[in-house]
Amino acid sequence: MSHSSQTSPSNSPSTASYNVETAVLERYEAGAKQPQASLCCPTAYEPNDLEFLPQEIIEKDYGCGDPTRYVSEGETAIDLGSGAGKNCYIIARKVGAQGKVIGVDFNDEMLNLARKYRSEIAAKIGYDNVNFVKGKIQDLKLNLERVESRLADRAIASLQDWSEFEVECDRLRREEPLIPSDSVDVVISNCVLNLVRPADKVQLFQEIYRVLKRGGRAVISDIVCDEEPTLEMQNDPELWSGCISGAFREDIFLKMFEDAGFYGIEILSRQAEPWQTIEGIEFRSVTVRAYKGKEGACWERNQAVIYKGPWRQVCDDDGHIYRRGDRVAVCDKTFQILTQPNSPYAKDIVPISPYQEIALEDAETFNCKGTTLRDPRATKGIDYHLTVQPESPSACSSESCC
Template identity: 70%
Template sequence: MSMTDSPTTAYNVEHYNVEQAVLDRYQAGAQQVEASLCCPTEYETHYLEVLPDEILEKDYGCGDPSRYVNPGETVVDLGSGAGKICYILSQKVGETGRVIGVDFNDTMLALARKYQAEISAKIGYHNVDFVKGKIQDLALNLEKLQTWLNAHPVKTLEDLAALETERDRLRLEEPAIPDNSVDVVVSNCVLNLVRPQDKQQLFREIFRVLKRGGRAVISDIVCDETPTEKIINDPELWSGCISGAFREEGFLEMFEEAGFYGIEILSRQEDPWQVIDGIEFRSMTVRAYKGKEGDCWERHQAVVYKGPWKQVRDDDGHVYHRGQRMAVCDKTFQILTNPNSPYQQDVIPILPHQDIPLEQAKKFDCQRSTVRSPQETKGANYRETRTHDAPVCGESSGCC
């Protein structure tokens, strides 16, 4: 299935404004608690102790991506709302980390910022900032654009052209979130609220801002079947995280199409959150990594897949047979064996006896046989003989 045919992008909702329906609903949710916007979620409670009740009550989500963030990291929270996830992350990344919340809703931004100084005083440092922007356009700081617009109101076509020029300048020279600048992008039940025609751009933006080796951890609402026309054409269901829900398999495909690897389901709600017209809607959290782009170099490395499957295939079509030394390029070797890799617990790295410096490496032949001969790893002239007297088990030789 191509992404143009995907159930995540095929909606026809041009007869009403999806963004306005979402904005209106969440502005109301910032002023008065809306329980229907929230999917029951358990958070690590000790991180909630510093948060005021107003944030806890008026922040809506369906999962907890903050569980998968580490100290010292720079994190962006897409659709940060009242700021609950940001303030949890603030404590998790610590004083050396940084958290950036991005939201388009002025009322939610005001609520999140209202307690910023108070929470910073409680934890002993300030590492959270909130930016007004659309999560499908993370380069454009809308508050900076609004400041410019206040000083240069648009009255003519020439004024409009000047506005567009300033918008492009801000994206290029003063991006809200620069390229390759973030360790982790998280989001909690927000991606489904983006217009269908903007969803692919949204995933490209997540990919753009992540550093090589960075990752996205996204909690969102998915469905087991494509929503009906009745569901799709209901503005209330759009703003209620239903109409824009991803098909389960389509959600994973969106990451793959954007260039991510190591895509895995971290959690999937067993009982559906809602069932409408026989279609089940539930929470799912997915993690995906950036970093497989680049050239392939031959350094005589190999990996052995441990099992238990007879064979597995990665996102680039490489097949790994259980127990066999599989030839891989340096890039793939690093992806599979890095201590932070999602694969490292499943493979055994096999390094060559003589290191080939990267600057001396030749291009890896992706069409070659996938099995790496032991002689190739050891070198054609390897003739070492090594013997030992038979030891007694338990002696310091450690043979047994």
């Protein structure tokens, strides 16, 4: 639920004269071999989350936040850009034996490091629920290990070979996706989205949305800036691979989630002081959570919600206005989004359910255009004439009107 409308961003493309992916790959290959402090934005983890991890994983993992604290037992979780595997192994204990964790990375050095300790950590926690796969986070359908196997069997030596290779990649995406659609409860990432080249960033957010189940969520820690990086910064491979040149402008970062279809987008944490300031531009860490699931039909079941305040009114992601204290009519889908216990809005909303429930199969279409108020009689029923009075003053509780 937003308190003000966002300004439409203008995200200028990079004019980098080098291969962004190569610069990132080389920097993190080096980081898998020797710790690189310059890749880290200092982050505090819960001590018991680290106590069972090998020191090598801790030293060679690079991030800017802790999205692992927002994962729950029994969930299927994906870590985009899983690196040395630290976040995956922390999550493995949080989701438990019934949960599942998938780390996605396209850096062989990092994948080898993460996989190196899989059996050891499984023995420590008592189960093996982690898997590391090779893929690009902006193309979660394509299994790069399958692609490499195909190239090993048949190298590309002509345009015909290239055409057949592309057809095979499309088949893999369609028939054997690395991460299937609607299969994941939570997607996390720690300081990796900014490393994706600008041309792929819209697809990146679309892919995060695709793999999540309805009601699932993304929890992303990343570096943002208050002004656009200069062209000189964007043409510096060191600054790009160091999480500077590809940083999202803060408002654009949130808008990317919105444009991909997410709702309930909120900043969970934001670094007060900049991590770095370069040419007057401030770069800091933020952690953002966003939910999937506001698409679908709208059905009338005589439900309403009351916004508690303290703001005079707020506006949701679909443009509906909730004025403090008003009994606003909502469709069943919006009612569930606003009032479920795990909803980001629930603490601010009073749910008003109808006295006589309307079965979903009997519900009529709800007109979601604009904002309308719900007459109390629609909730209670026209024939509702019950009179109830307290039996005695002692019937009043400390929370009553007496």
